[in-house]
Amino acid sequence: MNTARHLSLALGAVAAVLIAAACHDAASPQDTITAGILPGHNKGGSQCADFRLTGGGRVDKPEPETGKSPPSSHDFATFGFQARPDAACPFNMAGSGNIEWNEHLETQYGGGFAFHGQVTLFSTPNDGTETNPQCGRFGGFGRLNPHNGPTEEDVSFEVNHACDVDEPGVGQDHIYMRIGPLADGSIYFRHSLLSGGNIQWHRLTGNN
Known part of the structure; x- marks a missing residue:
């Protein structure tokens, strides 16, 4: 699968989550939702945010490394979100x-997987990135579909931070994703600079 195809999938994921969010917001009274936070992470130490985040793209190597993994390795993840x-x-x-x-590496949990999560918490970060006003933190619960094995429901996730650092986002914007505990007790994570795509910070106004 070529680079253009990967980016197309990531941008498609952004569109999908925006549509899903509209349906979810219409169906669920937001004041009834409580946040799911991974073990060792609490709600404290951060502040209410006055912004929202959207993003989509690809991550490969652990931060601070940049660039893409060799195509044959499948060592990358693609994503799209709005929070x-x-x-x-x-x-x-x-x-x-x-x-x-979407985790593409076959040696990762479940031989790779697709995860769809609903955001139930949004705040400024509390992991050291809060000094950048264009970083946010969000988390919740979701469904994980491994390539090998049964679907797992109500799996916690937390984006410790997603940061809109500069334009273009490649090599500058970064995201830290954690999912779990999974069925085997492990916690999946990737902490990477973007190798494709972008993260966008948006100030909240009366119209958005």
């Missing part, structure tokens, strides 16, 4: 949105 605080913030830092995350 925002809801009207209940700052009282419980509730959020809304969706994320799609």
Whole structure:
């Protein structure tokens, strides 16, 4: 599969999560949602955000390395998301949105997997990246479909940070994704600079 195809899939994921978010927001009263946070991560230490984030693209090597892995390795993930605080913030830092995350490496959990998550928490980060005002943190629950093995429901995820550093996003924007605990007790993560795509920071206004 070529680079153009990967980027097309990532951009398609962004469109999919935006459509799904509209359906989810219409069906779920946001003040009834509570956040799912990974073990060792709490809700404290961060502040209510006055912005939202969207993004999509590809990640390969661990930060601070840049560039893409050899095509034959399949060592990369593609993603698309939109996430925002809801009207209940700052009282419980509730959020809304969706994320799609596709792990392509066969030696990763389940021989690779597709994950679809619903955002239930949105805030500023508390992992050291909060000094960048264009970084956000969000998390929630989702469904994980491994290439090998049964589907797993209600799996926690947390994006410790997603940062819109500069344009273009490749080699500058970065994201830290954690999913789990998974069925075997492990926690999946990737912490990478973008090798394709972009993360966008948007200030909240009365119209968005």
